[in-house]
Amino acid sequence: MSARYSIFSLIRNALAYHEDWPAAWRSPEPKPAYDVVIVGGGGHGLATAYYLAKELGVRNVALIERGWLGGGNTGRNTTIVRSNYLWDESAALYEHSMKLWEGLSQDLNYNVMFSQRGVLSLAHNQHDLRAQSRQSNANRLGGIDSELLTPAQIKAFVPIMDLRAGGRYPVLGGALQRRGGTARHDAVAWGYARAADALGVDIIQESPVTGFRIDNGRVQGVETAKGFIQADKVGIVVAGHSGVMADLAGFRLPVTSQPLQALVSEPIKPVLDTVIMSGAVHAYISQSDKGELVIGAGADRYVGYGQRGSMQVSEDTLGAICELFPSFRRLRMMRQWGGIVDICPDASPIIGKTPVEGMFINCGWGTGGFKATPGSGWVFAQTIAHDRPHDLNAAFSLDRFRTGYIIDEHGAAGVAH
């Protein structure tokens, strides 16, 4: 039976009581050695493995995941995808990713439900408006779609939103990226896993990497729960655990791991068909295809590996949501959870070489790396295969913290005067 998914294979299998579906990916025992070992089976690691195999012909690849695929931030994010970033370097990288998203389901033969329903960020004061104008103009000239909306246009676009926002944070404008939207997070991990597996990548789950063997400054392989695995090159893509891996490899990173949380409401019939983000009141919201409102909350400020968040963060976030959408006040939270986000001082990722030869790192995506999954995997694969960064990620080196070339995506700093 063909492993290809289609309406025909679905019908064929239905007639066979679905007893013949092949596994989406194998669960092989690791081989003693690989050309490349990818550590971390989140979206970024899986995408890296896939593009190594697909675009660069590197197929003797193992991907090693401590738990279950997608169990890190890939499985816990609010799924917002957009590419309208501020700095040229970031915009180019995220836009590359956006283009990959636009054909991803077909490329992977796995429906990742990429839904270009638009992402609207709100401006609540003059400072926000100025920052949005700067960003929107930069995006437009950079070839990324972006529209500035007036309050009246916003009202028409999202009628249930209260532009007064309690009177405290009136909505004065917004920036809309229509090509932005959401994707089904788990499907992204599974789709990449299935496609990578089909190209020969060995996906090893439930097997934490516990150490690295390094000789003369060059990586030899990884120690795992399933034994030592030799590797010419090692790519580390473990998000919240980047610091831990760096520690094992003997270097340090400018990254802190913090708990970021999200929550969903009970499922309801469609009420919100776009994504709304507000920096000032600090909340973002969309409605999933299953009907829950998916709401992103803030991060706890402290270092935390607990994959949980604290109550005051939900208070703040839901307070904000209740102002923007007063009709949601009676809706109810069904589940809340947290992820460990790896935050860089400039809120931009690190993608490139490490002080250890043959070892590469991709981390620091913090609160916003889901949207970058395809692009990040793509450039990281290029970087590993060619032993040097691709043009798109050259600026995102670890060295930038030494030279001072920071790519500050915190948005413009505090308001003054």
Added chain:
Amino acid sequence: MSQRYRLPDGGRIDRTAPLNFRFNGTALRGYVGDTLASALLSNGIHLVGRSFKYHRPRGIFSAGAEEPNALVQLGTGARSDPNMHATQVELIEGLKARSQNCWPSVDFDISAINDRLSRFMPSGFYYKTFMWPAAFWMRYEYIIRHAAGLGTAPTGRDPDYNDKTFAHCDVLVVGAGPAGLAAALSAARTGARVILVEQDAEVGGALLGLAGEKIGGKPALDWVAAARAELVESADVRILTRTTAYGYFDHNFVGLLERLTDHIVDPPAHLPRHRLWKVRAKQVVLATGAIERPLVFRDNDRPGIMLAGACQTYLNRYAVKAGQKAVLFANNDGAYATANDLAAAGVKIAAIVDTRPNPEGPHSERAESAGLPVLAGHAIVGTTGDKRVRQVRIARLNDDGSAITGEAQEVDCDLLAVSGGWNPAVHLLSQARGKIRFDEERGTFVPMQTEQATHVAGACNGSFGLASCLTEGFATGETAAKAAGLSSKSRRKKTPAASNETFLPARWTWLVPSETPLGRGGKHFVDLQSDVTAADLKLAIREGYRSIEHVKRYTTTGMGTDQGKTGNVNAIGIIADTLDRPIAEVGVTTFRPPYTPVTFGAFAGRDVDDLLDPIRKTPMHGWHERAGALFEDVGQWRRPWYYPRAGEDLHKAVAREVAAVRTSLGVVDASTLGKIDIRGKDAATFLNRIYTNAWSKLEIGKCRYGLMLGENGMVMDDGVTARLGEYQFLMTTTTGNAAAVLQHMEEFLQTEWTDLDVQLTSVTEQFATISLAGPNARRLLSEMTHDIELSPNALPHMAFTEGTVASVPARVFRISFTGEMSYEINVPASYGMAVWQAVLTAGERYDITPYGTEAMHVLRAEKGYIIVGQETDGSVTPVDLGMDWVVSKKKDFVGRRSLARPDMLKPDRKQLVGLLTDDPQVVLPEGAQLVERALPNPPMPMIGYVTSSYGSPNLGRSIALALVKGGLARKGETIFAPLADGRVVPCTMTDPVFLDPEGERLRG
């Protein structure tokens, strides 16, 4: 219908208080004390809703918080609540409820076609299709979205309001069943501060639904009443009913949701609807009981199929027979108690089907001696009945229970009560990081270890006998109080006697076999709400989704509003069997808050609308409002933006305000500027380290502009600081950064430079600041003071003095942000309004004009002064701003080292320039991007952007400031701004100072 399933007597309902309500439009009756579910059942209604995916008819399945099926929409319009558990909704007069997820009606639902097509919709089918043509996904998605979801959102602003509160206690007891009541009693007897929470309207827990239980020889509910009375009498005990402990967070912080008015027909306006309690407990006792588990057999989802314990509760607590002719299906002794009670109430017991070949236990013995028909070693292998179960098929099991043997027999019934065992409600324990383990004997997960100050008692601890619930309850209450630092004062009372019967031993069966292979006939539901079947679980595993977490996400089992309270353990059992791994290895999915759904509004509490966040107001705010100012938010402050006169828009008003300052006199409320009093022998040394420029030599009575960097070398703040004395300075900061600057400086003082004698005190709010600017500033001020010498020699630009203004003690700073002669007058804040008004009155003859932030920004831009946060964004150094003049080359200061990093020295950094459009009438939008050469189409390389841009009335043309790559060296060159409307505006880079570069005006 007239409650024909109501028993003539018994139960805890108030028969003297009948109620009218409507379900799907039909008028029905019930009693005070009913839930919506019990009232529906009393009227013979089982069919309540339709399932999520297949739209199968579904009925009332449980009698509590675990309900997966009977979700209804309450109310209409803005006061409407989707997905409410009919089993928890207290019946009130006039209640209106309707079924969800069905159209046109729950009886005839078009989408029930999905059930016919279910074969084509196994778990994850959408991942495999809807991909062609690619552009069609958005259309497919539209259909999928509209098919999904359950209830509907309210349609307007919530008319009710909510509340929040903190609370503290020694012992928080969750659950007021026998174990929780006992724990609360023994803790309270030590004098501990106790909070007892119970989600139900009444205390008593499982005892409320049982008949014939005895405690201390008397009816159990008498003991409950006595316990409650004792607790109510105890000082420092708070009983919160209708309150759910929804989440257990770090450091023994527990979230509760109290529902204050949902059970009141016309709630008084002063009462909040819901209250979120944020409890810090020294110790927590979890006595949350256990949840009954169903059995997974073919077509186990029809209305009329119900948990055995729930049948018993409906019977005993609500005096409702859930049917006339019952079949019971169990793998343990529990269901026999239900059978006995049902039989006693006159319900015909058609069969008790027990998977155990040799039933044993007290309840089954009683049933057998009562002559109830028991089919041991049998199982139900199918059911029929569309909107209500009509018949069951029963067959004998083989020895190991893995298959059926022989012919199935059919038995008619209108009620099927099932019991597959009990799952301790370990949710909160697990949220608190406590560990659980799988207990083979009890066939479920039980608490193993706590990680916080947590204790567990009763059924929640896997102790199912009433006697052990009581014993454990009393013991944990006392232990917890002791751990909280209290000791038992009164003599310990004896634990009252009770029976300790349980339903064990049992025969654990995760998946009941049926006549056809799994997936080839009928459906074995594991998760009733999400329509997940045993075949779905097996399919997921077949497809490689082997981790329990993958199975959950691929099939959505346990992801509904009930979060798998009844279904999850069965799912785990089936997965374990399929993988042939021990259950302990398969593990559980993560328990997350909330235990049951919590209203969004409760999290907001009263911090909504005007109280969402503080708006800070200056002492003169009221004046600005009366003067018709429009306001701008700057941080938490609300500042006058401009003061339009009739017919004026922003531009006209600002042009007038700006002109007034340059020609005569303007006044601005600058009270929001941060002010920090800096005192100590090392104050000057400290400023040397904090600011980029030097401070030691500043004379007393003089002011200086200072620039502050972060340690990363980027501009963080600026402002003028005055030397008030040898050891005293007054620093001003920007409005938005006041708190951050104080914290930044305190941090260095307390953690790096601990040897410095410097004390910082914020005096931002001590003073109101009135800033006069314009050629007539001195003239006016001299009229308002008799003790301040204002001559240019006595008080030159950048000098400071003290005296009185309008007879109020004042500090006067001759500093300027506008480029005009200007005085900043600080008076004690309480006098701010008075002095402001005095200034306005005295200034009339100069046509004094109040101006807002917008005019201020224009004025300073004409002078090329930067605004931190507008010309800077956290990535701009003083060198980039062309402000090396304020950067000392001689001393170290915070951020200095960073300026020497390789990228800081590059010539192509973005640098501040003035920008003049070739056409003087064109005002560039702020945020416009700049290019070397405009290309016909994007992308095109950008070299910078406009940070500030205004029409300048004084210059009679537009002016702008911009950050441009290498700009400092490129003045005079032309670049372009391609705008959103298609225009490409050529402009020339210039010096940023447009007006009075010599500064003559401000020296005056």
Added chain:
Amino acid sequence: MVERYLRQSPLAHLGLDGRAQAVRGESGVAMSEQPFRGIVNLRVQPDDSEAMAALESALGFALPVEPNTTAASATALAFWLGPDEWWIVTPGPEPESGPNMAVTLRTALTDRRGAVTDVSDSRTCIRISGPRARDLLCKGMPLDLHPRVFPSGCCAQSHLAKTGVVLHLIAEDGPTFELYVLRSFAEYLWLWLEDAAREYGLTITSS
């Protein structure tokens, strides 16, 4: 001469006297503004015994060194705010002639390490009393205010809803609390408290 009547408290514009009648029902709490307290922020090293002694003789009582406590004389009240920080609060407006508190303390401190800063105008004081006063405060404050933990005479800095406050329990009888709040936040805090007290019934009294 300073025209004292020109002073305006941060809550003056709410017309609290007028509001008093507006609120009806049983009175679980009573609130009033106590404006124009004299407040001096004092920084001194507690191990500088000479300075502490000088301050003690200037004040007529020793500064409290137990965390979260106050000490008082007939004319002044000292709040412990931190290991080297106190407030000296005087009940009414500063006297117009004669030494005011800031001057007195500054003189006592001489040139020793420390600081004396008048912050009277930066705050106002809200008094809250009544059987539900504790419940009202608990709605916004994370402090444990149980009498066993926070007895009469205690003070603490914390936050109430979204603004910082200094809280003082002046008497268990009532009980009666006082809250000091920055003036720019005063209106917000007052309205918040009024709203939160709705449930208990509120009486507003003039100071």
Added chain:
Amino acid sequence: MLLIPCPYCGERAESEFSYGGEAHIARPADPEKTSDADWADYLYTRTNTKGVYFERWMHAHGCRRWFNIARHTVSYDILAVYETGAPPPKFDTKSEV
């Protein structure tokens, strides 16, 4: 909402505090002589331990003093509190994998 023991005011709710990141990161004594790499370390590099972590907090809605705590970053248990400038207490601070 953590319960943080301020060494000066006693146990208080987390919402009264602000977080100051890793403790014991000393400002280089002579920044001019510090290499770019070491300066970057001071500015940006953090141990980010999964396990016992030494970190700084400031009692913002309280005494406004900075102090240090040792906290386990998985359990969030607070194991020690000590004043700024004091040496860190002895704990095994290796990251868990």
